[in-house]
Amino acid sequence: MLTLPPFQFHAPKSVAEAVALLQAKGGTAKLVAGGTDLLPNLKHRLFSPEHVVGLDAIDELKGVREEQGGLWVGAMTRLAELATHPLVAARHRSLAQAAGLVAGPQLREMGTLGGNLCLDTRCVYYNQTYFWRKALGFCLKKDGTVCHVVKSGRNCVAAASNDTATALLTLGASVRLAGPGGVRELKLDEFYVADGVANTVIAPGEVLLGAFVPAAAPGVVTAYQKLRIRGAIDYPALSVAVWAKVREGTLDEVRLAVSALAARPHVVKRLDAFAGKKAGPATWTELGVAAMRQCHPLTNINVDPAWRREMIPVLVKRAFADAA
Ligand SMILES: Cc1cc2nc3c(=O)[nH]c(=O)nc-3n(C[C@H](O)[C@H](O)[C@H](O)COP(=O)(O)OP(=O)(O)OC[C@H]3O[C@@H](n4cnc5c(N)ncnc54)[C@H](O)[C@@H]3O)c2cc1C
Ligand code: SF4
The missing domain is CATH 3.30.390.50 (CO dehydrogenase flavoprotein, C-terminal domain)
Structure with a gap:
């Protein structure tokens, strides 16, 4: 049986508190939303944080609401809610479809939009136990220096596997991030980079607040x-x-x-x-x-x-x- 590594769990009640915790703990903390990606990864020892900061008690991160004619989807909105939300289904069908096709029903009840957009990239040589990866000699995404996919490669090419990102990109969505320096907003297209080690520009002390989807034009x-x-x-x-x-x-x-x-x-x-x-x-x-x-x-x-x-x-x- 794979076990979780030891860590201290924190449950902030506001975004400000979560950002302050991340800042105080430096690089030793990791955020958790629904945990459906993070927990398996912890069990595989892909991360070993001393502190895990849960976002579930932060109500301001939850739900879908109208904003400036478009829709705001909070990072802690569950995928099951997103898939069946009447406003999402009526205005942005591809997003509802994508959310409804993530994993299976139980995982969609726990998994969130924020966790989906920040999903770690996946690779057959990476999503394995520590024992398996050690036997292979590790790889440059974690603990090693070579890539087993592109043998002479200097960049990790592990796959972005998040369903909702694909749909949100075509919908012209942007994301909002809160960090020690305040809130910044950027187009989703600028959020992702071609580096499988870390494929987003989110900084270690930042929390993804959610995604804004502009109004759909007629036709x-x-x-x-x-x-x-x-x-x-x-x-x-x-x-x-x-x-x-x-x-x-x-x-x-x-x-x-x-x-x-x-x-x-x-x-x-x-x-x-x-x-x-x-x-x-x-x-x-x-x-x-x-x-x-x-x-x-x-x-x-x-x-x-x-x-x-x-x-x-x-x-x-x-x-x-x-x-x-
Ligand atoms: C069997 C199985 C099948 C799956 N199939 C699919 C699939 O088909 N498609 C798919 O897209 N995914 C799939 N997943 C992955 C996962 O279930 C979903 O991507 C889910 O949306 C992740 O959301 P979460 O809230 O559980 O994320 P978590 O596991 O809580 O977090 C994921 C990552 O995002 C970070 N994070 C979470 N919230 C925030 C935030 N607000 N700000 C900054 N960082 C944050 C965490 O630190 C972590 O690194 C599958 C998982 C399993 C176990
Ligand atoms: S470096 Fe990236 S693409 Fe290459 S084997 Fe490791 S995880 Fe896979």
Whole structure:
């Protein structure tokens, strides 16, 4: 049986108290929200914090509310609530779909939006016990100096595996972070970096407050698709979110994000040429090919990268067909 390492648990009642605790404990503290990612990782000795700061008692971090015509989703909003929230389902369908496809029902009852956006990257050579990783000689994400995925690699390419990030990127969302210097807001696209060791710009003393999703313009349709081995519980082997503004059967603007392949979710670039095209199967096929050309899955998870790449146009087409 895998056991938790010893740590001191703290339960602040406000964001200010949580930030002060993180500052006081320096690099020895780790935040926990629902714990569905952190606790397995602690058991695998991927982290050994002396202090764990729980966010569950902070009411200001919970819930979905309207803000400046858009929606604010607090970091401690449970994924189950997000998946079924009437305002989210009505206005940002892809987000509700993505939240509803995370893991399984029990994990969605505990897992939160904040934990999902800050999910540690995943790799078949990293999400293992200490004994297993030691036998292999560790890797540069934790305790070692080499990468087993890209043998001569200097960067960790463990996969961003958070479902909601893919959808939120196409929705133009931003995130708010509170730290010792105050609150800062940044586009979700700027929150992620292409480094599997730590793929967000969150600083050690910061708490993610939540995500702001701007109002959806008239004619906008969205959808989310996910590839996984066991439909009931698994992490994504590939995730695709689409966003399209359609007017009288013609595309005005289109957005597409693909994730679970590399350390950072990928926003597909150079889609301007699709404005003015007919919203229909032929265009969805072209968009799928455009996305596939920009994505190169690696052996970072235990699912065939060639198959994951071939499934990109399939999921893109399914997502647009579903959205439309
Ligand atoms: C069997 C299994 C299957 C899973 N399948 C999926 C899946 O399909 N898709 C998916 O996306 N995830 C999956 N997960 C991972 C996890 O359940 C979800 O990502 C969940 O949303 C994590 O949220 P949490 O609140 O439990 O995070 P926690 O475990 O509490 O935290 C995760 C990380 O985020 C940090 N963190 C949490 N909240 C904040 C905050 N407010 N500010 C700053 N840092 C914060 C923590 O320090 C930690 O590093 C799976 C997990 C398991 C065990
Ligand atoms: S991608 Fe390489 S460095 Fe990163 S976790 Fe996997 S093996 Fe380790």
